[in-house]
Amino acid sequence: FFVWLNMAAEGGTDALPSQEPQLRPVDITPSGGWDTFYHWLCCVCVVTFDLELGQALETVLPADYALSDAEKANICYLAFPDSNSGCMGDTQYHFRIRSSGTGMGGTGVRHTRDHYGAPAVLLPDSGHYYGFVYFRQSKDADIKRGYFQKSVVLVSRLPYINLFTYLVQKIAPEYFSSGLPSLEAACYNMNQWPHPHPGEILQLPLLGFIVQLRVPMKTDKPTQVKTGYEVSVKSPTLVTLPSIHDTELYMALQPILDKFELIWELVLTNQPIVVMANSPTICSNMVQALVSLIHPLTYTADYRPYFTIHDTEFKNYTTRTQTPPQVILGVTNPFFAKALDHWPHIIKAGDHTSSIANGADEYRGASRGRSLEGELKPGLHTKYKALLQKDKMFLKMLGSYKGGGGGAGGKRPMEALNVMIKKQALQLTTGFITPLEKYIAGLSPLTKNVNLWRPPPQLAPFNVEQFLHILEGLGTQIMDTVKGNWIDLYRNFLSSPNFVAWYNARKGDTNQKLRLFYLDMFSKADIRIWLQGKTEPEVMDFYLQVKYCLTTALKVYPSVPSSLHQGVKTKLKTITDALPPDLQMRLCGVVA
Helix, strand or coil: CCHHHHHHHHCHHHHCCCCCCCCCCCCCCCCCCCCCHHHCCCEEEEEEEECCCEEEEEEEECCCCCCCHHHHHHHHHHCCCCCHHHCCEEEEEEEEEECCCCCCCCCCCCCHHHHCCCCHHHCCCCCEEEEEEEEEEEECCCCCCCEEEEEEEEEECCCCHHHHHHHHHHHHHHHHHHCHHHHHHHHHHHCCCCCCCCCCEEEEEECCEEEEEECCCCCCCCCCCCCCCEECCCCCCEEECCCCCCCCHHHHHHHHHHHHHHHHHHHHCCCCEEEECCCHHHHHHHHHHHHHCCCCCCCCCEEECCCCCCCCCHHHHHCCCCCCCCEEEEECCCCHHHHCCCCCEEEECCCCHHHHCCCCCCCCCCCCCECCCCCECCEEEECCCCCECCCHHHHHHHCCCCCCCCCCHHHCCHHHHHHHHHHHHHHHHHHHHHHHHHHHHHHCCCHHHCCCCCCCCCCCCCCHHHHHHHHHCCCCCCCCCCCECHHHHHHHHCCCHHHHHHHHHHHHHHHHHHHHHHHHHHHHCCHHHHHCCCCHHHHHHHHHHHHHHHHHHHCCCCCCCHHHHHHHHHHHHHHHHCCCHHHHHHHHHHCC
16 A cells, blocks of 8 residues: 555556456455454445446455445445435435344454443444445546446444544545555554543544544533534644534434424334435434434434435335334435335425525424425424423524524524534433333342342333333423423333333343342352351352352453452352362363
């Protein structure tokens, strides 16, 4: 890739290879391998348009990353806008696809310990890939088709939306102007990065500049995080990303902000939603903004920021013989207007980016119904009756309340509007979770009831009817700020994938705390006194009980502290030393 450094001086862009498709593997494996690169990305793909093949994979770096045929096909189709006639110039967006192959290495498959302590929304997704696309289309008389069409795609299992969107924005133009050596150089740079450990300030060198960021921890308190990036005045090559994942909520959600609580309800309860837009940029940003509305809850049903008719699951989502699945789709092809018109919740996103770029104009096209041409008008189209009432004061502050008074939202800076929306969503979600957290706390066994000679207790099962009965005693106004039928909303939520994931996470956290308490009790106990008078079967059962608890605790975050681990191992050895040699041999295979 050192050739890249001299190309501009020797011939500029004229010295670049032909832009015609060159389907070739590229092996630039460094002597130490790609292990560090895989802590962040799975691979970098270049997708081009071939007259015979259509969209084709031209380059994959590293060359030996194992994408399945289905994954390659999905990446190729999603790397180009579904209807790209109007996408002249450069277009950026992202997508999410189901992982159908084993893959090799790559951001979370082998490096789960990188992310201990990270919030659930930022954990690697072993079942999906995220793709961050930079597509360029321009007229070129030297190409037989008359157009240059090519995309650079960063593929990762990490949902670092801001970070990878920014990186591909820097990497792709350099590739288009300087060719493959610049892409190789970027990969070499990323192979030198530190691991993405939560809580650490990281500096990531890339193509002559440095990106500074911090991966959040789940113990962080909510802050008014800025989006975008900041360039240092003192050092122009230093770029700081205040957030690696937050989205521009106001810009993405403006067409539907007048129905904010209703949208929040639909996302919270995993309702099927399709977002129809004119560009993949708009639909992918809106879908990402929707799933972020219920933070700190994790949206655990499927969602596709950008979806095309070529997707392998297209038939499953367009069939009319069964209820639409619990998924949020972002689409641009006009075909979906008819194919998905039976879906219960449809959001039509207008081309509003130009009018809101300066934060000055209110979006005015969100009236319901269809235009004279029969197309859906921008806004939310649903027959769902909201269970919560609108927070009119919040909407007036945003300038999105249509019941009277435009408000001052249009005069506020974009960053202030983003903070207002994030704060409102956070208050709704945390207020909603609070009764659930209190109920879970009542299901947790007291530490004073932990008995060393019995397996550590676990969280009691969640009783839906009991929980709803408790809520009924609180009345309909569970939260002071928003009135509504909270009981029915909880009932809908308790049957959703979002609840199952939240409960399983809380159950895992509680059970891990009980395991650690149990192991600490064991490490401090006088085992020699207990061993007196015990039969060999009793001793072996107790040993296996403690060993199983330790083995399980070591696999879960927060893991067993090293000092406690060593203390437990010492006491386990005390137990084995008290057994006859033949039984010690039988247990030696499970010693920590």
